Amino acid sequence: MTTLLLVGASGHGRVLADLGETLGFVGIAFVDDRWPEVTDNNGWPVIGATRDVVRLSGQYDAVVVSIGANEPRLALHRRLMEQGVAASTLVHPSAVISSRAEIGVGSVVLANVVVGAFATVGEAAILNTACTVDHDCRLADGVHISPGVHLAGQVHVGERTWIGIGTSVREGAVIGKGVVIGAGAAVVSDIADSVIATGVPARPRQIGGAAT
Numbered sequence: 001m002t003t004l005l006l007v008g009a010s011g012h013g014r015v016l017a018d019l020g021e022t023l024g025f026v027g028i029a030f031v032d033d034r035w036p037e038v039t040d041n042n043g044w045p046v047i048g049a050t051r052d053v054v055r056l057s058g059q060y061d062a063v064v065v066s067i068g069a070n071e072p073r074l075a076l077h078r079r080l081m082e083q084g085v086a087a088s089t090l091v092h093p094s095a096v097i098s099s100r101a102e103i104g105v106g107s108v109v110l111a112n113v114v115v116g117a118f119a120t121v122g123e124a125a126i127l128n129t130a131c132t133v134d135h136d137c138r139l140a141d142g143v144h145i146s147p148g149v150h151l152a153g154q155v156h157v158g159e160r161t162w163i164g165i166g167t168s169v170r171e172g173a174v175i176g177k178g179v180v181i182g183a184g185a186a187v188v189s190d191i192a193d194s195v196i197a198t199g200v201p202a203r204p205r206q207i208g209g210a211a212t
C-alpha cells in the first residue's frame with residue numbers, strides 16, 4: 001500500500017497521517033467538509049469533501065475515517081462501507097497484538113498498544129497510545145480507548161463508548177454503549193448505557209454533555 005485517504009482533517013487525522021508515514025504511505029491526503037475553504041492540514045493536502053470519498057477511494061490504496069468523535073466516525077464509516085468503500089486498518093509497528101485477537105476494519109491502533117489473546121475489537125475503533133486491552137475483552141464498533149487506559153481481562157465495552165485517558169477497568173466489567181468514562185477513573189463495577197461516569201470508583205455523574 002502506498003496511498004492513504006483520510007476522511008476528516010482533524011487533530012486525530014494528523015495523528016493518523018503521521019502514522020501513515022510511519023507505515024510507509026507516500027501519498028497521504030484528506031477530505032473534509034470544510035473544503036474548499038480548507039485545503040491543507042499541517043502540510044497534508046485536503047483535496048475534497050466527504051461527498052467525494054466514493055469517487056476518490058478508487059485512486060487510493062487505503063481509506064480510513066479519521067474523525068475523533070465516536071458517533072460521527074462510526075456513522076460515516078458505516079455509510080461509506082455501504083457505498084462500497086473498503087476501509088483499512090492502521091496498526092503502529094510498536095503495537096503488540098496477539099495473533100488470537102481480532103481488530104475490525106476501519107480501526108486504528110496507535111503506538112505501544114497491547115491487545116491480548118482472544119480479545120475482539122469492532123470496526124472504526126481507536127486504540128490510542130499505550131492503552132492495553134487484555135485477554136478476552138469485547139470492544140464494540142466505534143469505541144475510543146484513550147491513551148494509557150488499562151482494560152483487564154474479559155471487559156466488555158459498548159458501541160461508541162469513550163474511555164478517558166488513564167482509566168483502569170476491573171476484569172469482567174461491562175460498560176454500556178454511548179458511555180463517557182472521565183479521565184483517570186477506576187471502573188470496578190458495570191456501567192449502564194449512555195451515562196457519563198467519573199472518579200474512583202467510577203460513578204455516573206450529572207455533568208457536561210461531552211460528545212462521544
Ligand SMILES: CC(C)(COP(=O)(O)OP(=O)(O)OC[C@H]1O[C@@H](n2cnc3c(N)ncnc32)[C@H](O)[C@@H]1OP(=O)(O)O)[C@@H](O)C(=O)NCCC(=O)NCCS
Nearest residue numbers: 146147163164165180181182183184198199207208209210
Ligand atoms: C468527564 C468529562 C467528559 C467531562 O467533561 P465536561 O462535561 O466538559 O465537564 P467539565 O470539565 O465542565 O467539569 C464538570 C465537573 O466535573 C468534574 N470532572 C470533570 N472531569 C472529571 C473527571 N475525569 N474526574 C472527576 N471529575 C471530573 C469537574 O471537576 C467539574 O466539577 P465541579 O462542577 O465540581 O467543578 C471530561 O472531563 C473528561 O474526563 N474527558 C476525558 C478526556 C480524555 O480522556 N482525553 C483524551 C483524549 S485522547
